[in-house]
Amino acid sequence: MRNSAEFQGRRLGKEQIIKNWLRLDLWLGIVLVCFAAIAALSWGKLDGAVIDIGREVEIPARLLTGQVLYRDIVTYYGPLAYYVNALALFIFGHRLEVFYILGFLLSLTATVLVYQLAKTLTNASWAALCTVCIMIYCILGSGIFNFVVPYSYAAVYATVLCLMAISCVHYYEQSSYKMKWLIAAAIACGLAGLSKQEYGVAAIAGVLAAINLSGVQKFKIKIHRSLLVILIASLWAFIPLALLAQQASWENIHTSLFPIAKADVLNRSQLFQTSPIKTLQVWWLSLKVFLTTSVVIVLAMVAAHWLVKSKSNSSQNIRNVTEFLISFTFASAGIIVLSKVILRSQFMAVAYPLGELSWFIPVIAGWLLILFTKRHKFSQVGLLGALLVFSLVLNSRWLFYINFYGLYATTVIILFFTLLYYLAQKNRKIVWHYLLICLLIGASFKAGNLIRNYNYAVSSDYGTFYLTDAKTARVFNQTIDVIDASGATSVLVLPEGNILNFLTATHSPSKELTFLPVALPTAQDEENFLTRMRANPPELIVYVEREFTEWGYNTYADFNPIVARWIVDQYQLIHSFDDLIQIYAQK
Known part of the structure; x- marks a missing residue:
């Protein structure tokens, strides 16, 4: 009798496990379908072909020629992403599509990790919404702050590694403190720091918070494990740097990773400036966008409910679908009017309700304080503590607002959905529908932009990407044709636009790849640069016109006049394309 009962219990337990997995697969399957759809729409589409992405693809290509990071190539980011991407180029060939595939693999990994973390804190359906939100605003899509063609692959690798570290420390807590998970979390933290410095620091802080907030272990054990x-x-970050220092020198590595001497110049840019006033302004503006758009959506839901309830005699399921569609239609129209007429948001052309959550940072700080003082009232204390501390430490980089949103907002969004899940216990269905409408508005507008506007291809034998501007695409194609026809192998592209180097399989003779005002900030730096160029002169110089209004300059010549004068004195103009690109050859 007892054996029969035990067998029945085991059978029911297995059935419950199967049901749980089927439920997991259903929602994760929906997430993956959304991922595939957005990925297909996003393939090869760039917003900033001139800015940043050229550096990110050209550095790995130059590493394959035997050059050494920090000695022959200047960058302010860690080496991990560049060397991993160089390995991928070595295996799969010199193709731009290699970076797309790497970006999508990183994006897919982040998607699954986010889903699992959010599901642990909420439930499967809520986690699906959270993950799709992060896909729309962080992982995929146009712009330069996504995971596929970002301004910095270092930030993408670091983000994925930080999510791994947080997941591992959660498994450490759930497995009754098995050390293998803690060691894995520590390794992920070290590699995150090796990719992008502030992410490694934030990951360590999050892991230490989880160790010391969770469980009943003795204080002494927690201290030992924290150390x-x-x-x-530290070892996983330090040892690779020590090996690299054998070729690049510690001095070069230190000045690259910690450019303290150039901090004043860097902070001239509006993008990098921080102040309490700026933080408060961003908090207020992002909160205003969230509240006003939320009011529009809630009013749309109320109006749709009233219309369907008063007019329809159909079945409940049909009424629910009709009500939702009417809500979405009303809300979309309201958001468009709100964006264009009232808000005129500086963050985005359309004021997406979940598109900017900087205002949530002070909420996170308050939540962390409550967690420390009343931890017994929370489940998953270690995981919550890790996410809260990580989010605060990472965004302290910008004085606690979310700059470069797609690459700094991931865990903030997880926490936002988690808090909303617990605050809306009695009205979760209504709030879930509100969130779904928010995401459908964001997804539909962004998908429409990707479908309508990215129609102009830039192509070479080494890859293709798509732009929104026909003139820029035409000029890039003409420039590629000229470089290919010249047979040149050494082409200096400045101030930005190194994607032209990659698409023509040429390389710049310069250590610097992006000539922002911080690259050659003094006249002596310009002279040193010209000394190197005279010793190893480029066959062609490609000058890509762009403004530097965020730095207070109109043209490159405004802040590097010595280099600009050297170009026109020592080289002759051979092609000029629509005042966007000028090509110079040696006299």
């Missing part, structure tokens, strides 16, 4: 995490993470 172990710091030691392992």
Whole structure:
């Protein structure tokens, strides 16, 4: 009798496990379908072909020629992403599509990790909404702050590694403190720091918070394990740098990763400036967008409910679908009017309700304080603590607002959905529908932009990407044709636009790849640069016109006049394309 009962219990337990997995697969399957759809729409579409992405693809290509990071190539980011991407180019060939595939693999990994973390804190359907939100605003899509063709692959690798570290420390807590998970978390922290410095620091802080907030272990054990995490993470960051220093020198590595001497110049840019006033302004503006758009959506839901309830005699399911569609239609129209007539948001052309959550940062700070003082009232204390501390430490980089949104907002969005899940216990269905409408508005507008506007291809034998501007695409194609026809192998592209180097399989003779005002900030720096160029002169110079209004300059010649004068004195103009690109050859 007892054996029969035990067998029945095991059978029911297995059935429950199967049901749980089927439920997991259903919602994760929906997430993956959304991922595939957005990925297909996003393939090869760039907003900033001139800015940043050229550096990100050209550095790995130059590493394959035997050059050494920090010695022969200047960058302010860690080496991990560049060397991994160089390995991918070595295996799969010199193609732009290699970076797309790498970006999508990183994006897929982040998607699954986000889903699992959000599901642990909420439930499967809520986690699906959270993950799709992060896909829309962070992982995929146009712009330069996504995971596929970002301004910095270092930030993408670091984000994925940080999510891994947080997941591992959660498994450490759930597995009754098995050390293998803590060691894995520490390794992920070290590699995150090796990719992008502030992410590694934030990851370590999050892991240490999880260790010390969770469980009933003795204080002494927690301290020992915290020190172990710091030691392992430091070794995994330090040893690769020590090996690299054998070729690049510690001085070059230090000045590259910690450009303290150039901090004043860097902070001239509006993008990098921080102040309490700016933070408060961003908090207020993002909160205003969230509240006003939320009011529009809630009013649309109320109006749709009233219309369907008063007019329809159909079945409940049909009424629910009709009500939702009417809500979405009313809300979309209201958001468009709100964006264009009232808000005129500086963040985006359309004021997406979940598109800017900087205002949530102070909420996170308050939540963390409550967690520390009343941890017994929370489930998943370690995981929550890790996410809260990580989000605060990472965004302290910008004085606690979310700059470069797509690459700094991931865990903030997870926490936003988690808090909303617990605050809306009695009205979760209504709030879930509100969130779904928010995401459908964001997804539909962004998908429409990707479908309508990215119609102009820039192509070479080494890859293709798509732009929104016909003139820019035409000029890029003409420039590629000229470089290919010249047979040149050494082409200096400045101030930005190194994607032209990659698409023509040429390389710049310069250590610097992007000539922002911080690259050659003094006259002596310009002279040193010209000394190197005279010793190894480029066959062609491609000058890509762009403004530097965020730095207070109109043209490149305004802040590097010595280099600009050297170009026109020592080289002759051979092609000029629509005042966007000028090509110079040696006299």
